[in-house]
Amino acid sequence: MSKLTQLLCLADLNKDQLNGLLELALEIKRQPAKYQHALAGKSIALLFEKPSLRTRVSFDVGINKLGGHSVYLDQQNGALGVRETVEDFGSNLACWTDAIVARVYQQKTLEQLAASSKIPVINALSDLYHPCQALADLLTLKEHYADLTQVHLAFVGDGNNVCNSLLLGAAILGMRMTVVTPQGFAPNVMVQQQALAFAEVSGAKLVFSSDLAAIADADAVYTDTWLSMGSKNEPAAIEPLFRPYQINSDLMQRFALKHFMHCLPAHRGLEVTSEVLDSAQSLVLQQAENRMHAQNAVLVNIFS
């Protein structure tokens, strides 16, 4: 597998690189001791403009397990672009650290950090993408369905950052993916077009709809919050539009879905019921655990 220089978006990867990262993640998960010095002497900045549980902890602990060192920076250290410019932040971090993992409001901020620091930047969530989440989710699916090209994944809810990254991953790998959103909440048009272009090469089958019936035959259904961090939508205004798309036991049974997926945090009783979230069909904790293995595969690839 060829080396990555950064991970701003899954579209940065070709099919071999994406499959290679998933294989490497499985190997690191099976044999962690083999990789315990992979990041020896490396320091990685973890820069967060928004709250996080899974991403922060999985990177921090994951880097430690690879023998590296992480430095967590929240906005108490001077908000990006407020105390100093994003570019000055990037060029200074590069004086001491070997890579930057950043969770930002705007994808553009990641590009500015990458250009100014000239060290690898990894997207830990932006308005547009959540590539580390999608890598962990594809890894989770791979553990249940060995051949991802035979998997039909349905995403129901807001066509958000998580949806965009899953869409690109599914399109690159040649999977089947159906995205069902309320009208007006479909994934970003540029991302849809990019995914459709990847699908032409890989043979992926992508469907976009507002009709829940489109998820018939899906193996797994994925949902996420109806209101992402940084969204200006009013909860009371969007709730009635999204309510018919709630993932509940009725829906799981009606479409004979085998698995439920969610990046978390979940809003119990809104996008998913506790009955489904806590059921044996729910893969959410496996997804959360796999965040670390997937991210560690990215880091090992970059620094090997």
Ligand code: CP
């Ligand atoms: N799934 C995810 O990215 O969780 P956090 O927001 O807690 O990092």
Ligand code: NVA
């Ligand atoms: N779509 C959500 C994902 C959180 C992990 C958000 O951006 O808030």
